[in-house]
Amino acid sequence: MSSLLVGIDRSTSSRRAVAFAAQLASESGATLHIVHVIPWSPYSFTTPSENDQRGASKHEEIATAEEQIILPAVAVTAEFSVTPTTSVVHGSPAELLVSIAAHLGGAHIVVGRTGDSRLKQALFGSTPVRLIQIAKTPVTVVP
Amino acid sequence: MSAPQVRANSVDEAISNAMTPVADFISGIIFYSVKIGNPDSINYIEFPVIVVWLVAAALFFTVYLKFQNVTGVKHAVDLVRGKYSKPGDAGEVSHFQALTTAISGTVGLGNIAGVAVAVSIGGPGATFWMIVVGFLSMSTKMAECTLGVKYRVERPDGSVSGGPMYYLRDGLASIGKRRLGRVLAVLFALFCIGGALGGGNMFQANQATSQIINVTGGEDGPLGQWRFVIGIIFALGVGAVIIGGIKSIAKVTEKIVPFMAVLYIIGCLAVIFSNFTAIPDAIGQIFVGAFIPEGIAGGIIGVLIQGFQRAAFSNEAGVGSASIAHSAVKTNEPATEGFVSLLEPFIDTVVICTMTALAVVITGTWRDTSSAAGVETTSAAFATVAPWFPILLAVAVVLFAFSTMISWSYYGMKATGYLFKDSPRAELGFKIVFCMFTVIGASLSLGPVIAFSDAMIFAMAIPNVIGLYLMARIIRKEVFGYRARVRSGEHAMVDQ
Numbered sequence: 001m002s003s004l005l006v007g008i009d010r011s012t013s014s015r016r017a018v019a020f021a022a023q024l025a026s027e028s029g030a031t032l033h034i035v036h037v038i039p040w041s042p043y044s045f046t047t048p049s050e051n052d053q054r055g056a057s058k059h060e061e062i063a064t065a066e067e068q069i070i071l072p073a074v075a076v077t078a079e080f081s082v083t084p085t086t087s088v089v090h091g092s093p094a095e096l097l098v099s100i101a102a103h104l105g106g107a108h109i110v111v112g113r114t115g116d117s118r119l120k121q122a123l124f125g126s127t128p129v130r131l132i133q134i135a136k137t138p139v140t141v142v143p
Numbered sequence: 144m145s146a147p148q149v150r151a152n153s154v155d156e157a158i159s160n161a162m163t164p165v166a167d168f169i170s171g172i173i174f175y176s177v178k179i180g181n182p183d184s185i186n187y188i189e190f191p192v193i194v195v196w197l198v199a200a201a202l203f204f205t206v207y208l209k210f211q212n213v214t215g216v217k218h219a220v221d222l223v224r225g226k227y228s229k230p231g232d233a234g235e236v237s238h239f240q241a242l243t244t245a246i247s248g249t250v251g252l253g254n255i256a257g258v259a260v261a262v263s264i265g266g267p268g269a270t271f272w273m274i275v276v277g278f279l280s281m282s283t284k285m286a287e288c289t290l291g292v293k294y295r296v297e298r299p300d301g302s303v304s305g306g307p308m309y310y311l312r313d314g315l316a317s318i319g320k321r322r323l324g325r326v327l328a329v330l331f332a333l334f335c336i337g338g339a340l341g342g343g344n345m346f347q348a349n350q351a352t353s354q355i356i357n358v359t360g361g362e363d364g365p366l367g368q369w370r371f372v373i374g375i376i377f378a379l380g381v382g383a384v385i386i387g388g389i390k391s392i393a394k395v396t397e398k399i400v401p402f403m404a405v406l407y408i409i410g411c412l413a414v415i416f417s418n419f420t421a422i423p424d425a426i427g428q429i430f431v432g433a434f435i436p437e438g439i440a441g442g443i444i445g446v447l448i449q450g451f452q453r454a455a456f457s458n459e460a461g462v463g464s465a466s467i468a469h470s471a472v473k474t475n476e477p478a479t480e481g482f483v484s485l486l487e488p489f490i491d492t493v494v495i496c497t498m499t500a501l502a503v504v505i506t507g508t509w510r511d512t513s514s515a516a517g518v519e520t521t522s523a524a525f526a527t528v529a530p531w532f533p534i535l536l537a538v539a540v541v542l543f544a545f546s547t548m549i550s551w552s553y554y555g556m557k558a559t560g561y562l563f564k565d566s567p568r569a570e571l572g573f574k575i576v577f578c579m580f581t582v583i584g585a586s587l588s589l590g591p592v593i594a595f596s597d598a599m600i601f602a603m604a605i606p607n608v609i610g611l612y613l614m615a616r617i618i619r620k621e622v623f624g625y626r627a628r629v630r631s632g633e634h635a636m637v638d639q
Binding site: 049061089 | 225234235236237238239240241244248297300301303390393397398400467468473549553554
């Protein structure tokens with residue numbers, strides 16, 4: 001195993017996924033990448049005022065995610081003496097994790113089990129379920 | 144008649160009486176018509192100069208840009224599908240979003256009511272000329288949206304403002320016409336505020352209110368005397384979005400409108416195919432009527448004017464409004480949005496307007512002179528399929544009107560922002576006035592509202608098109624330079 005990719009959001013199960021992957025990385029010597037995907041689609045419908053603020057909103061969203069999601073996750077990895085690379089990107093979570101894993105030369109994907117609300121999961125399926133359907137590399141779902 | 148009805152009526156009349164002279168005066172200037180022939184004869188023609196102005200610009204840019212409206216369509220579709228979007232563009236405004244936002248401002252009542260009027264006056268042949276101008280208008284739209292992106296202003300916080308105010312000021316300054324540019328930009332902004340309050344607001348509120356009253360039993364129905372109150376409800380809805388910042392309403396509208404457009408097209412197709420035996424005859428009427436019309440005032444020129452006018456008024460190419468919406472897109476190449484904007488008149492005029500025209504021609508409802516031509520003509524065509532079909536149309540009308548009002552409130556706000564250096568107080572003032580005009584528009588009777596509102600929108604085309612001609616070389620350089628970069632592979636498709 002050369003690299004591990006952890007997809008995270010605000011959930012506590014994401015924290016556990018980070019801890020699990022960090023431990024795995026420290027034991028195996030694999031590199032660790034932490035990614036937060038902000039759900040976004042180029043085909044959603046927007047209002048004109050949303051559009052003209054979009055560039056500003058994007059910066060804000062990334063800054064907030066760095067501070068509230070990425071930094072706490074990095075703090076978790078410190079306990080295992082692992083230094084991860086991190087990124088925050090916009091797009092469709094499962095599809096983007098799969099493509100990033102491919103760019104990392106076939107990284108093992110690790111995600112937490114819960115994230116979306118129950119209603120959303122019932123309607124659209126959750127990111128882990130989608131990942132399992134489309135991933136080309138192994139996927140570990142941490143409860 | 145009960146007391147509240149008397150009060151409601153007198154409010155309607157008071158507003159109508161106060162507005163009519165102003166409306167007549169303004170529309171008399173903008174819609175100045177060349178009159179040919181004796182007013183009593185069948186050959187009498189009125190030729191609104193503004194229509195010639197718009198169609199001439201469309202024809203000029205079609206030739207000058209070497210028919211990009213034909214050769215560039217496939218590339219436009221590829222851009223909208225994100226084939227050229229880089230991964231780093233994710234999270235910014237996509238070509239698809241810029242296009243759909245602009246379309247929801249353009250597709251409105253003109254597509255439903257206006258087309259019915261054009262066919263009622265000009266006969267089925269008007270459809271043919273409408274489609275011709277729909278195609279030509281794609282070029283004007285390309286010109287103004289390319290400039291919109293090229294001269295947009297990006298602020299340090301990442302927000303963007305663009306549109307004719309900015310390209311008239313900065314684009315004309317770049318070719319040494321600083322003073323003229325400033326004057327045209329201010330004129331445009333003033334007319335844009337007027338257009339936003341008129342065609343983008345009063346006309347929409349007026350027609351949507353009429354349609355609500357029609358499906359609930361007409362003037363004698365329970366809502367017949369309550370136009371004023373329906374107007375207040377519309378104003379509250381618009382106000383909640385633009386002043387209250389209630390994004391959920393705006394989001395819902397933005398999501399519903401594209402589906403309504405598709406539903407409207409399906410509705411028209413249902414009308415067309417449920418009368419499928421009449422299809423060959425209708426197509427025949429459209430072609431024959433376009434060149435050898437019978438019983439149409441002004442003959443072939445009368446038909447031509449109706450078709451031209453409807454296409455020009457419906458897709459707003461040359462008016463400059465869409466350029467404001469398109470300029471928020473994420474791109475380094477202004478011409479990309481020019482290409483994408485080609486699709487706007489295509490969808491608006493060549494697809495949606497043509498659907499309406501086919502529905503009223505095939506069902507023959509355009510011949511009915513018992514009621515005033517407008518939404519009711521289309522409604523009657525819809526009723527030939529099922530009695531409840533006009534209700535579907537009424538819902539479409541109300542939603543189209545609402546989304547058009549939201550879009551135009553934004554255009555008007557940007558124009559206000561331009562004039563008052565983005566002062567939040569001035570923008571708030573505009574929004575309050577906008578909501579007041581919604582009530583006025585809903586309360587007025589049809590005639591003066593249509594005249595006033597159409598006039599204000601088309602006033603925008605005067606400074607805008609002058610600017611487009613003066614900057615034609617800049618536009619051509621952008622468009623042709625970009626096409627060369629696409630051919631050379633410098634601007635290549637991105638692996639998804």
